[in-house]
Amino acid sequence: MQFHLSREDKIFNWINIVVVGIITLLILYPLLFVVFASLSDPRQIFDNALLLWPRGFTLEGYKRVFDNPDIWMGFKNAVIYTVLGTAVNVIMTTLAAYPLSRRDFRGRNVITILFTFTMFFSGGLIPTYLVNQHLGIINTMWVMILPGAVSVYNMIIMRTYFQQNIPLELEESAFIDGATDMQLLLKVVLPLSTPIIAVMMMFYGVGRWNGYFDAMIYLSDRELFPLQLILREILVQNQMGDAANQAMMNSNQSEVNMIKQSIKYAVVVVSSIPVLIFYPIVSKYFEKGIMIGAIKG
Amino acid sequence: MESSLHKKQHLKPKRKSIMKQKWLYFMMLLPLTSLIIWNYIPMYGIIISFKDYSPAFGIMDSPWVGFAHFERFFNAFYFWDVIINTLRISLYSLLVGIPLPIILALMFNELRSKKYKSLTQTISYIPNFISIVIVVGMVTFFTSPVDGVINTVIEYFGGTPIDFIGSAKLFPHVFVWSGIWQTVGWGTLIYTAAMSGIPQDQYEAAYLEGATRMQCIRHITIPAIMPTIVICAILATGSVMSVGFEKVLLMQNDANLATSEVLSTYMYKSGILNAEYSFSAAVGLFNNLINFIVLYLVNKFAQKFSETSLW
Numbered sequence: 001m002q003f004h005l006s007r008e009d010k011i012f013n014w015i016n017i018v019v020v021g022i023i024t025l026l027i028l029y030p031l032l033f034v035v036f037a038s039l040s041d042p043r044q045i046f047d048n049a050l051l052l053w054p055r056g057f058t059l060e061g062y063k064r065v066f067d068n069p070d071i072w073m074g075f076k077n078a079v080i081y082t083v084l085g086t087a088v089n090v091i092m093t094t095l096a097a098y099p100l101s102r103r104d105f106r107g108r109n110v111i112t113i114l115f116t117f118t119m120f121f122s123g124g125l126i127p128t129y130l131v132n133q134h135l136g137i138i139n140t141m142w143v144m145i146l147p148g149a150v151s152v153y154n155m156i157i158m159r160t161y162f163q164q165n166i167p168l169e170l171e172e173s174a175f176i177d178g179a180t181d182m183q184l185l186l187k188v189v190l191p192l193s194t195p196i197i198a199v200m201m202m203f204y205g206v207g208r209w210n211g212y213f214d215a216m217i218y219l220s221d222r223e224l225f226p227l228q229l230i231l232r233e234i235l236v237q238n239q240m241g242d243a244a245n246q247a248m249m250n251s252n253q254s255e256v257n258m259i260k261q262s263i264k265y266a267v268v269v270v271s272s273i274p275v276l277i278f279y280p281i282v283s284k285y286f287e288k289g290i291m292i293g294a295i296k297g
Numbered sequence: 298m299e300s301s302l303h304k305k306q307h308l309k310p311k312r313k314s315i316m317k318q319k320w321l322y323f324m325m326l327l328p329l330t331s332l333i334i335w336n337y338i339p340m341y342g343i344i345i346s347f348k349d350y351s352p353a354f355g356i357m358d359s360p361w362v363g364f365a366h367f368e369r370f371f372n373a374f375y376f377w378d379v380i381i382n383t384l385r386i387s388l389y390s391l392l393v394g395i396p397l398p399i400i401l402a403l404m405f406n407e408l409r410s411k412k413y414k415s416l417t418q419t420i421s422y423i424p425n426f427i428s429i430v431i432v433v434g435m436v437t438f439f440t441s442p443v444d445g446v447i448n449t450v451i452e453y454f455g456g457t458p459i460d461f462i463g464s465a466k467l468f469p470h471v472f473v474w475s476g477i478w479q480t481v482g483w484g485t486l487i488y489t490a491a492m493s494g495i496p497q498d499q500y501e502a503a504y505l506e507g508a509t510r511m512q513c514i515r516h517i518t519i520p521a522i523m524p525t526i527v528i529c530a531i532l533a534t535g536s537v538m539s540v541g542f543e544k545v546l547l548m549q550n551d552a553n554l555a556t557s558e559v560l561s562t563y564m565y566k567s568g569i570l571n572a573e574y575s576f577s578a579a580v581g582l583f584n585n586l587i588n589f590i591v592l593y594l595v596n597k598f599a600q601k602f603s604e605t606s607l608w
Contacts, residue, residue: 008509009510012407012509016408017408017413019404020401020413023404023421024416024417026478027421027481028420030435030439031424033446034435034438092331095324095328096328096329098324099322099325105318105321106318107322111325111329115332118332118336120588120592121340121585122585123336123338123339123340123342123343124339124343124578124581124585125561125564125565125568125569125581126342126564126568126574126578127342127578128339128342129568130342130345130356130574131334131338131339131342133352135334146331147335148335149327149335150328150332155328180320181318181320181321182320185324209428210427210428211428212428212543213546217565228430231430231431231434232430234434235430235431235433235434236433236434236437236547261444264434268431271428272427272428272431275427276426279423286486
């Protein structure tokens with residue numbers, strides 16, 4: 001659309017550009033601040049709280065983070081839970097979404113209602129806890145992987161994607177060739193569904209990686225703690241474990257606080273790296289893949 | 298016309314027998330099992346809120362106590378405090394959290410430079426992917442009365458430092474606005490997608506008739522995304538009692554407890570920490586019922602006053 005803009009519209013345009021720019025900076029700055037602070041000498045942050053670039057460049061905070069065995073352990077556990085959990089999520093969601101996307105699937109309406117009802121009503125925290133207790137998976141890695149296999153919201157998005165993006169003719173010709181429904185899913189539907197699978201992996205993966213609450217109520221064995229629980233100790237409860245302590249033996253209190261602070265900044269960056277690596281790969285699919293599904297859903 | 302008719306016939310083939318669709322049922326097997334175990338069996342477990350559950354007896358054989366747990370909860374001296382805290386935070390979140398993404402999405406939509414638009418959008422989505430633990434950690438960095446950026450700015454303008462996290466009065470603001478920071482960008486996505494479906498010729502026609510940009514927004518864009526707005530608003534109000542529980546729990550401390558103790562944190566403490574399973578399940582059921590009723594009423598309201606509703 002290339003029109004001659006009136007004066008009023010030009011002013012509107014500029015105001016809009018500037019305001020969006022300011023909002024974006026307000027969203028971005030806290031993230032940049034943490035990255036800069038993690039690379040800065042803690043004393044310098046203390047003196048100039050408004051960082052616009054790293055001051056007194058140092059990797060001391062990162063060194064201490066990597067010296068901390070708890071963080072390594074948490075990282076390893078989080079990777080295991082995220083990879084296995086996301087695999088379970090994506091497989092189960094696909095298995096539910098595909099039949100429900102087929103208009104000729106008998107029982108489709110009843111099963112859809114069974115799924116969607118759980119979006120609006122649930123047993124709640126305690127009854128769910130009791131179920132897991134009964135299954136004997138509390139304080140094992142399975143409680144971090146098996147429950148919550150299908151998010152109904154994601155399932156609806158995926159179902160709608162299948163309905164809108166898989167040409168019926170393709171399915172029909174596969175049937176004529178004698179393919180079963182399973183072969184159809186694996187050989188025709190899935191190869192055409194890369195965007196939605198990528199988005200689902202991102203959604204579920206981020207959820208798994210970022211969650212702390214289930215780990216907090218279900219795990220008591222420290223060896224099983226995922227990274228977010230360790231982060232909670234460091235960031236929210238201000239407990240540093242061994243890593244900070246050795247270095248702090250012969251420092252004064254304000255020195256100790258500064259070291260703690262730089263560990264906090266570095267640990268935030270380290271724990272966000274996996275998400276930030278995947279983000280650009282998947283973000284291009286966001287608008288295309290998912291939202292079409294969400295609206296119609 | 299003819300070809301579409303032809304298609305329709307294929308679309309609804311003769312009723313297929315269940316055996317013919319055995320693979321489709323086989324696919325549903327695992328997801329349905331998971332749904333039953335982790336969604337429907339817990340619903341059955343709700344009956345412990347009418348019993349005195351003890352692990353030794355199990356759900357079935359624990360003695361019935363009727364509404365005793367509910368009475369205890371309704372008569373507790375903190376009952377109204379907890380309800381008011383929950384409503385304060387959730388209504389505040391809804392009031393700010395529903396309109397802001399819509400406004401931002403409208404602003405994105407009016408950007409003419411594709412590059413600038415996609416850059417600002419992509420940046421605005423990022424915080425959504427950061428964990429709650431980190432967001433709360435960042436809130437403490439930025440609001441620290443000693444070296445936080447916000448207090449440095451306040452001091453620069455001659456104010457006195459404020460302990461945001463340790464203040465019951467400020468807790469709702471800190472909670473809601475840090476949530477806005479995290480979710481406002483991502484919240485625009487659904488509206489952006491809805492706007493991308495508006496035919497361009499509507500805008501062209503409006504332009505030829507001399508409409509300004511503001512008029513286009515009011516008379517074309519907003520009506521077109523109205524169904525999406527209504528659905529999002531209904532869904533948001535349907536969790537009015539739930540609040541961002543995991544975040545409240547992290548931000549809670551003794552100093553702000555007066556406004557930060559909400560239904561769900563209370564339920565968590567009595568249920569998981571004090572092992573009062575039945576009492577806590579009763580509080581949870583109360584919470585769920587209110588949510589469900591609110592959802593139902595808001596949806597009824599939407600049916601009456603707009604064309605869109607959930608069911």
